[in-house]
Amino acid sequence: MVRLPRNAPARDGFVTLRPTTKDLAQAAGVSLATVDRVLNGRSGVSASSTEAVHAAIERIGFERNIVAATLARQRGHRFLFALPETSTEFLDVLLDRIAEFRRASMGEMIQIGVLRLDERDPHRAARSLTAISAEDCDGVAIMAAETPQIRDAVQRMRERGINVVSFISNQPEAEGLPFVGIDNAAAGATAGRLMRRFLGPRSGSILVLADTMQGRDSLERRLGFDTIFAGALPQLQVRPTLESYGDPDRTQRVLANAFAAHPDVVGLYLIGMQPQLALATLASRPSAPITIAHERTPSTELALREGRLDAVVHQDPGHLVRSAARILRAQCEKRPILASQERIRIEILIAENL
Amino acid sequence: MVRLPRNAPARDGFVTLRPTTKDLAQAAGVSLATVDRVLNGRSGVSASSTEAVHAAIERIGFERNIVAATLARQRGHRFLFALPETSTEFLDVLLDRIAEFRRASMGEMIQIGVLRLDERDPHRAARSLTAISAEDCDGVAIMAAETPQIRDAVQRMRERGINVVSFISNQPEAEGLPFVGIDNAAAGATAGRLMRRFLGPRSGSILVLADTMQGRDSLERRLGFDTIFAGALPQLQVRPTLESYGDPDRTQRVLANAFAAHPDVVGLYLIGMQPQLALATLASRPSAPITIAHERTPSTELALREGRLDAVVHQDPGHLVRSAARILRAQCEKRPILASQERIRIEILIAENL
DNA sequence: ATCGATTTGAGGTGCGCACCTCAGAATTTT
DNA sequence: AAAATTCTGAGGTGCGCACCTCAAATCGAT
Structure with missing residues (x-):
């Protein structure tokens, strides 16, 4: 229990106390009033005073005490996670992490809410977003496919002073929206590399199954995947992407057709968010192809343990949630964000490192 | 900028304000005085009062406002990272992360110091630890091989009221020391599984090179690695562990000898912290074996990109540092630790997911 | 019943900062 | 020059909690 008297002498490898x-x-x-005006960006300060304060900040190495600031600024940030309404295992995991984070961040005066967006109806989704007032909410993390309606809604929210980050599925960067999520092309390439290595000298067809190729994410993953097999690999044929539309029956059907059409399937890449649908179909097949999926969920975890899945390419939902909140918070407090800390890693999971 | 009046009504998916x-x-x-005594574990409170307070905490869902608490408890935690003196690339990375964390945590009233321990001389190392006074330091994260001297020094530190976690290299759990790091057996198994999959149908010898097999960590990794090849794999021979002692010349020598003795080497597992020594030797070989190393460093990262390394099994130094600090802090404040959040993941890196 | 020990309450102080007010100074405009 | 405007300083308040003191109440044992 080390107390920190002001002007504590520097000892050991420690630093002295910070200026207030x-x-x-x-x-x-x-x-003090002027300092406060400068620090909090209030108006009515001459250029010379502002200059003097900034110079002094540099000189004495002042750093705002965030603890005291958030306490005094009796303002709890309110952030919303706007997620698709359709339920998937990954979304369930994500919701768990959000709930966990909500509990943890109550102590830090951050309130977290969840808003579900109707994916089928972009207009309705956009209206949900438009209904958010800056009074109720300081920032929104949006996970949604990019449509003109969503894009407009986002634009209007930002005009109202609400901070926005695009979450997991990337909105076009042109708008200058921060993006929280992985580089999907790299994720696809990662899956491709693992597939190729796991296949070794084997030859045959590789099937690719997505929920839908409408979304930017799936496209990017497929493109990344293909980069690995492009060129000199005549013995491996990556077939056109199949689409399941998240429908178990359709999944079964398209896979059955594809296996019939290509008796030499040696690899299966499950791009989408519902790999368990395909895995269920596959369970009945005798010689299983090398199978790689995305996102750790109870299903994929079990499949990894049971050997029905060879690898999972993953992004940590806890990180995603925390990173989004950190970025939104930094924006609210007009602090810079450390891009390096916010990069979400592309994780590789096999049975041994679960 | 949402202000939070007390007794704010619940809106949307948000929660109301927390009780004080x-x-x-x-x-x-x-x-209030009694509440304070209970919350902060001070003496002189009857069992019935304590009971009443705890019951009320449950009932109204009280949670301490950490922001206010850390501000009021005008006590900056001082934590020390006690690291080996011998310099390796991994340690350099680790030191960078510690420096980064130090800067970031100044705002949270946490001071971070680094202490280097002379590994060659356990007595001297133990004396360095013994010299730490509870006045100067609230907690220490120790990365050191377990020796009787270190064990005693740790014991004495704890008796002095200094919190200790064992860091990266595990001290025996018998002492009830929290451990921050990966499960090295699982890490070894992960490396083994990748090796086996990457080798495919190939047959031959697998070499294993460690800095030294004195440390628990190397032993555990080797054991985990072996579990993958145990049993029905006559075509793959995992050879006895070679030791480099961190010496470039010796590395070169033992590897050259091993390659001479086993012309059929198809795999190389670099257990230790100095894979770059082996990689330098390997660069001159024509047909490279599948090579897997531990820890991401500039060297291993470059080797991955250049194809000289096939995979790296990694633990994130940033996570390690933050987790150690969180655990130490929780111990100081007598808060419980969320074991689930503190599990360090075993990461797999290939060229594509760097 | 008396004494000591233990338990409790009331109250205060300060952490570092945000945010507010209002009067006075410095500057610009008329 | 006066008036209007912009800028500045002094001061206060409160966030939620930790930590302190001192007097009063309660308890147990003799």
Whole structure:
């Protein structure tokens, strides 16, 4: 229990205490009020005063005490996660992590809400977003396919002063929206590389199954996957992407057809969010192809353990949630974000490192 | 900018404001002073009062406001990272992360120091630890091989009231020390599984090179690695562990000898912290074996990109540092730790998911 | 019943900052 | 020059909690 007297001498490898706003005011030769005005971007400060404060900040190495600031700024950030309404295992996991984060961040004065967007009806989804008022909400993390309606809604939200990040599924970067999620092309390439290595010298067809190829994410993953097999690999044929539309029956049907059409299937890449649908179909097949899926869920985890799945390419939902919240918070407080810390890693899971 | 008036009505998916200690005192029918005594584990409270407070905590769902608490408890935690003196690339990366974390946590009133321990001389290392006073330091994360001297020094530190976690290299769990790091047996098994899959139908010898097999970590990794090849794999021979002692010349020598003795080498598992030594030797060989190493460093990253390394099994140094600090802090504040959040993942890196 | 020990309550202080007010100073405009 | 405007400083308040003191109440044992 080390108390920290002001002006504590530097000892060992430790640093001394940090200057406060009072020290800053003194160093800058202005009053606390002016320091406050500069620090919090209030109006009515002359250029020379602003300059003096900034110079003093540099000189004495002032850093705002975030703990005290968030306490004093009796303002809990309210963030919304806008997620698709259709339920998938990955979304369930994500919701769990959001709930977990909500509990953890109550202590930090952050309130978390969830809004479900009707994917089938972009207009309705856009209206849900438009209904969010800046009074109720400081920031929104949006996971939705990019449509003109959504794009407009996002634009209007930002005009209302609500911070927005695009979450997991990337909105076009042109708008300058921060993106929280993995590089899907790299994720696809990762899956492709594993597939190729696991296949070794084997030859045959590789099937690719997506929920739908409408979404940017699936496209990017497929493109990344293909980069690995492009060129000199005549013995491996990556077949056109099959689409399941998240429908168990259709999944069964398209897979059965594909297996019939290509008796030499040696690999199966499950791009989409519902790999368990395909895995269920596959369970009945005798010689299983090398199978790689995305996202760790109870289903994929079990399949990995049971050997029905050879690898899973994953993005950590906990990280996604926390990163989105950190970015939104930084934006609210007009702090810079450390891009390096916010990069979501592409994780590879096999049975041994679960 | 949402202000949070007390007794704010619940809106949307948001939660209402949290009760304060004052509310808690009222609910428990005791005074603020008694609530304070219970919350902070001070003495002189009857069992019945303690009971009443805890019941009230449950009932009204009180949760301490960490922001206010850390501000009021004008006590900056001081934590030390005690690391080996011998420099490796992994340690350099680790030091970078520690420096980064130090900067980031100044705002949270946490001070971070680094202490280097002379590995060659356990007595000297133990003395360095013994010199740490509880006045100067609230917690220590120790990365060191377990020796009787270190064990005793740790014991004495704990008796002095300094919190300790064993860091990266595990001290025996018998002492009830929290451990921050990966399960090395699982990490070894992960490397083994990748090796086996990457080898496919190939047959031959697999070499294993460690810095030294003195450390528990290397032993565990080797054991985990072997589990994958145990039993029905006559075509793959995992050879006895070679030791480099971190010496470039010796590395070169033992590897050259091993390659001479086993012309059929198809795999190379680099257990230790200095894979770059072996990689340098390997660069001159024509047909490279499947090579797997531990820990992402500039060297291993480059080797992955250049194809000289096929996979890296990794533990994130940033996570390690933050997790150690979180655990130490939780111990200082007598808070429980969320074991699930503190599990360090075994990451798999290939060229595509860097 | 008396004494000591234990338990409790009331109250205060301060952490570092955000945010507010209002009066006075410095500057610009008329 | 006066008036209007912009800028500045001094001061206060409160966030939720930790930590402190001191007096009063309660308890147990003799």
